[in-house]
Amino acid sequence: MKDVRTRFAPSPTGLLHIGGVRTALFEILMAHRHGGQALLRIDDTDRERLVPGAIKSLIEDLRWVGLHFDEGPSDEEIAKADSAPTPGTGIGGPMAPYVQSLRAARYVAVSEDLIRTGFAYRCDCTPERLQQEREEQTARKEMVGYSGYCRERNVSAAAPHVVRFKIPANRPIVLADAVKGEVRWEKIILRDPVLLKSDKFPTYHLATVVDDHDFRISHVLRADEWLSTAPLHLLLFEALGWEAPVFAHLPPVLGTDGKKLSKRHGATFLSSFREAGYLPEAILNFMALIGWSAGEGEENEIFSLQDLTRRFSLERVNNAGGVFSYEKLKWMNGVYIRGLQPSDLAARLRPFLVAAGLDVQDEKLARIVPHIQPRLELLPDAVPLIDFLFRDAIERDMPSMLKKGMEAPKAREICGQIANSLAALETFDTASIEAALRRVAEESGVAGGPVFTVARIAITGKKVTPPLFESIFALGKGQSVLRLRETAELLATQ
């Protein structure tokens, strides 16, 4: 396959949705698999729904998740298109501009061509008139859509108007979709859709066709919901005398109830996942698996972006929609966390610890990270596990310490003994700490388990913690001894 070029064309109306992440991923996988380019195009033709700063956040989100486009809007373009731009987010490319509002004149020119060649016409029907038509059609249980009233009226270009495409009657259409296979329409359901709005901006239909042609897009990968408008797009390519790209309609990402994934199902914005402590690598891997699979003989499910790029194929894209499982994503996030270099994990953990109000000390963090690594699914899971390292005062779960026959006086004695033997240690490392604790257990005639529980709660305050000896090592000798003595005093008053 030659000159593969794909595009991701979000509209700057808000934050990047997780479903959009999958589309963007597939665009990139497809292009890069074949040595081509993936472009980012900003579809800002709906002037009413524009959200200031949205272009910037879209690009930042894509960058954070590890999706890097080869061409896209430059800083200058973003500055022109977005009332709240941030320099440094631009991408740039040889076919600028990549923002549709900056190409507005091009769409007007194409729509004029279409009128001239008889494929389109001006229409000045009022919204009220259209509304009325729709109501009547609904009442008659007919297909709703524009009647074609202005088709032969030769509406003047001077007055406010829209430009509509003339849908040919009874014209069968066949789409050779790269994932759905051959899709046929005996007749087209759409009724003379608007190409150019009265504000002279194009609708999606016109803009996407013109741009996919102008940017030499070879493969259009887009969500399933676009399938029903594909005949229109095919007709437009034909009317314009342009070769249509290959279409590939991607199966939808669904919520647990089988409906399109939305806020009701939980977090859907990519930024929410970032804030919840998901790793970009895990998100990408997981999203790839909704709608795509490696195929027969492959039982592994963990794929880096590079693996995915090497293996991706439209043929292996599924037809049916898939439910987004937060549970499985979490598991996969844990897999990726476990695969991180401890220093890397520490760096990713840091902001979450700080956000939780902890006074993070990097040496302690570095000591404990390898031991919490297999215990994390989400980054913030670390907070309750290691907050004892970064607080001066801790709350102690005394009821859990004094369980299963462990009496307060005995616990107090154990705390004292451990404090003494830790204090006496010359080399303070996990091996010597372990030896010391085991010795205390032996001398006090109590099994290791109960002794460790006493120590654990005395030092960390909790019954669920990282491994004890490593925790003590990370905390440090001074603080550990201090906490044991504090606990002994606490127990004296019990």
Next chain:
RNA sequence: GUCCCUAUCGUCUAGCCCGGCCUAGGACAUCGCCCUUUCACGGCGGUAACGCGGGUUCGAAUCCCGCUGGGGACGCCA
């Protein structure tokens, strides 16, 4: 109402195009056991699916038809 897409364990899916190797494989979740100083990780094992009805065929998850279920589209939104 019209049109289009779709249908394998609770979930993601392999297998389907090229019928027999499928007593339907893997993963998440779940249950049990092992490991173990807590909690995890890890290991082992279990429960669990071809939507229904007709064909075609010696033989169908795989091919054909119908039904049903689910989703989407029918905007001067994308």
